[in-house]
Amino acid sequence: MLRPAPDSRLHRALGSEHFAGWAFTLPAVVLIVIFGIMPIVWSAIMSFQANDLTSPPTWVGLANYRALLHDPMFAASVRHTILYTVLFVPISVSGALLVAWALNRKLRGVRFYRLAVFVPVVTSTVATGIIFLWLLDPVFGLVNFFLDKLGLPQQGFLQNPDQALFCIVAMTVWGWLGFDVIIYLAALQGVPQELMEAAEIDGAGKWSSFRNVVLPFLRPATLFLVVWSTISALQLFDEIWVTTRGGPLGSTTVVVVYLYQQAFTNFAGGYGAAIAYVLFLAILVVTIVQLKIGGRRIYGES
């Protein structure tokens, strides 16, 4: 078998590029199927069951989905998620553009600044959560300490139901800005210098040249970051779970937090799976819309 006869069917099959390619990638593909695709399919099946993850499940058809439509706590989690997303995405993307623009020059220590901007991205979410918990502690935190020194009133931050979600926005923008900055830095360095000089010669001001020369070049990066940030924001879980756990009084309960509570605290696995699929469909729709609109702007009009 080790050396099949030349020109035999086996010889041709083994020698084909298709076979070699598939054979080498198959182990990785199998892993992805087992740990990625199978849970996705299993979740879909679970969403049509009443499954408490302990005893044999029963089929309930669309009952879980119907229940979601009438669930006020799910509706609240959707509102919190949308509020978080419409704050997080514009702030982090435009903030990253400003920072990248500032760092895209030959400053002294620019390497250090770029490192400093990226460190929060590689810091574990648990570490970030603990740091912010104590920074924002109403009694012992540094932030309230400085507010006091400035004569401003003390805030509840993560312990105030009206402020907690905004604190989470601040915390996650801090944590993820560096990623967007890196993308923008790379895009900025693709802007041809001659165009900038030509604009200057033509008498364009700083803002005008930025708007008309630089921004169009950044459109692909911006589209990518907006799509990516939106997907991440809609799936937010870690940062909330290590700080407020969805509190206080449910003010930071976003969709994935609610899903976790339903599936793993209340043993309603089928219900949790249904929530996961509603979220999946929502993200799919949002992403398609964004790509259609963004794509048209980049490639449609010239």
Add this chain to the structure above:
Amino acid sequence: MRRILIGIVGLLTLFLAAAALTTGCGSSGGGTSTSPGASPTGVVNITMWHGDEDYAKKADDALVAQFNQTHPNIHVTALYNGGNDFALQKTLTAIAGGKYPDITYIFGSWAANIVKSPKVVTLNDMIASDPSFNWNDFWPAERLAATVNGKIVGVPALVDNLAIVYNKKLFDQAGVAYPTADWTWDDFRAAAKALTDPGKKQFGFGYPADASEDTVWHWEAMLWDYGGDILTPDNKQAAFNSAQGVEALTILGEMATVDKSIYIDTTNQKIQQTFNNDHIGMLVTGPWDLAGFPDVDFGVQVLPANHQTISGPDNWVILNNGQDRVNASWTFIKWFTDAKQQMYYDLQTGALPIRQSQQKQPDFQAYLTKYPGTDLFVANMSNAVKARPTIPQYSKISGYMGTAIVSVLLGKADAKTALDQAAQQTNAALAVPGP
């Protein structure tokens, strides 16, 4: 030619990968033997999953080694499950995968959920046919927590209760007398107020307010002490919004919003450190927390007024891997939870005795001396006469109660409105048949 060799190597990679995957999947579950019952040498192998680390794990290992030596036809392997917080999920995953241990550690609050698994062995018959096991020797709170609708789902593994743990130095500095057994709840409130000093950022009392079960069970002890109940005796309606319940939550709310004597930790991650750093005068907590206060000279006292407290026992659950292994597991767990063995474990770890008869063991006094404050926690077990309902809806109900308590603590609602709303949600949840 080269293409052929690449193709052959690719084929080999496929086979290797397939082999690795099947053996990898096959040997999960950590050493449980695939053969049911006894191996050819007649020894029955059983596995036990526990959540102990450090010196507690050493105590477990020593006991297991001793059992294996004295019982040559049973071999027990004790495995650390990575921490008890996820013991239920891991156990359920193992059961779903078909390879699960014989004995596993399950929080008491999950008893009503795990009983639904077909692999859980109900122990009523084994206990009834073996009087030397002495089921009534376990504390009443433990027996209640291990029983779901009359079915005994586990053997008590751990027991605790809540009492006042106070910082003697802060009491001395404020000139307040230490808590006594004659305290009323008004005395408690007054002491907390006297110990509160905003200038020093010091609070008289600390409360975990993340609306989780931690928030709820602390209040449930107060509810019982005021004479209230969580649910009606038939477990069909909420009872916590009675006059006694409203009183119990009102005093807590006024301490928070009027006296401002409570450090309200809505994240439930800062309270222990804050107490250890001399910024809280009193906590209501259990023996597991004491090791986290190395910098505090603490005292322990029963809860005020009627001293009613709450206990959170956990269970050893036996899973069905065939009759031989179930019998072997019963033999082992009976030996392991015997007074003598448990006294050894408690001496090593400071855990509370799970059997009342342990108080008559020869090394009981040495145990009390070694772990200050434990004597009060042991005596306090007789104050834990009520237990939380062992029904599957309890986690939902706990969520409603937790939200009510936190909204009162944060001054967003008054006790009666908050409890009535939680009661409404509870009754709706209890009206739904099934899980």
